[in-house]
Amino acid sequence: xxxxxxxxxxxxxxxxxNINARPVIAHVDGDRFEILPGDVNQVETKKEAxxxxxxxxxxxxxxxxxxxxxxxxxxxxxxxxPLPGTxxxxxxxxxxxxxxxxxxxxxxAMKMKNSIRSVYSxxxxxxxxxxxxxxxxxxxxxxxxxxxxxxWM
Numbered sequence: 159x160x161x162x163x164x165x166x167x168x169x170x171x172x173x174x175x176n177i178n179a180r181p182v183i184a185h186v187d188g189d190r191f192e193i194l195p196g197d198v199n200q201v202e203t204k205k206e207a208x209x210x211x212x213x214x215x216x217x218x219x220x221x222x223x224x225x226x227x228x229x230x231x232x233x234x235x236x237x238x239x240p241l242p243g244t245x246x247x248x249x250x251x252x253x254x255x256x257x258x259x260x261x262x263x264x265x266x267a268m269k270m271k272n273s274i275r276s277v278y279s280x281x282x283x284x285x286x287x288x289x290x291x292x293x294x295x296x297x298x299x300x301x302x303x304x305x306x307x308x309x310w311m
Contacts, residue, residue, distance in 0.1 A: 236286070237276055237300040239293045243267030247289055250282045250300060262300055265293065280305040 161172045175183040181192040243265040250262045258279040265272045283303035287293055 235302045236298040239297045242295045245287045245291045254282045278305050
């Protein structure tokens with residue numbers, strides 16, 4: 159079976175001889191690969207013309223180098239939305255001290271008002287949302303400058 163596969167904006171023509179055979183034989187742009195499913199770190203390739211055996215490392219799920227995330231929700235010092243909805247009212251301002259369990263804002267979802275409580279005690283650095291704004295699940299709502307103890311009510 160022939161497939162056209164795009165990886166990192168580059169298109170490859172892939173032909174698989176028999177998906178049920180072991181090893182699976184795949185031809186990618188003219189190069190022959192013998193793939194043993196379950197062994198994701200080793201792929202053997204054979205050049206048809208030269209009959210040379212070459213081993214290549216292959217990882218279908220590469221781990222990228224950690225970079226600073228533009229999403230504040232991943233930084234660890236923010237309160238995130240537990241559900242999607244519309245912000246009705248924000249009760250905190252930058253510089254204000256917040257106790258764990260204190261209501262910091264209200265989100266309306268499906269015609270129900272949900273009080274969102276802080277799980278941290280600390281000082282608010284920034285309110286990342288405002289009244290009337292729609293928010294997604296796990297979107298950052300409030301960023302803290304310094305954190306006290308966490309509460310998991």
